[in-house]
Amino acid sequence: MGIAVFNGDCGEGKDSPKTATSSSGMQVGDDVQLNGNTDLSTCVVGNDDSKIYGIRLRGATGPIYDYEVEVDGEGPHGPFTGSLYTAFKDQTGDIYHLKLTSSNREAHTVSYNSDKPAIVEFKWSNYSIDDW
16 A cells, blocks of 8 residues: 655635645545645545545456545535535546445445556545546
């Protein structure tokens, strides 16, 4: 297990998504370190106390996909509070979307295949991340 060093924004993506990037990328088995911290819960946040505690890239266990981004986080608390939207870009430029809706802290995953699977950038927002 290694550490993937990312640098970027902190805070809630209210009007536009917040962004974090890594020059070397998150490899399989790596955890994200953002601005020097592996506990992301004070930096990667959304509306109504939604937050992400950690992000890891791992090999997928199913027969269809080779890789999974696992997000330890929780969506907004309260009725009709929306979601915490995330998006991850790999070295090929492909983008994978993951939406956290449950207010319980749990593991959320997005699975994918790629010739260059390292994640080099991720974003989060209170709204769907349609444009990169």
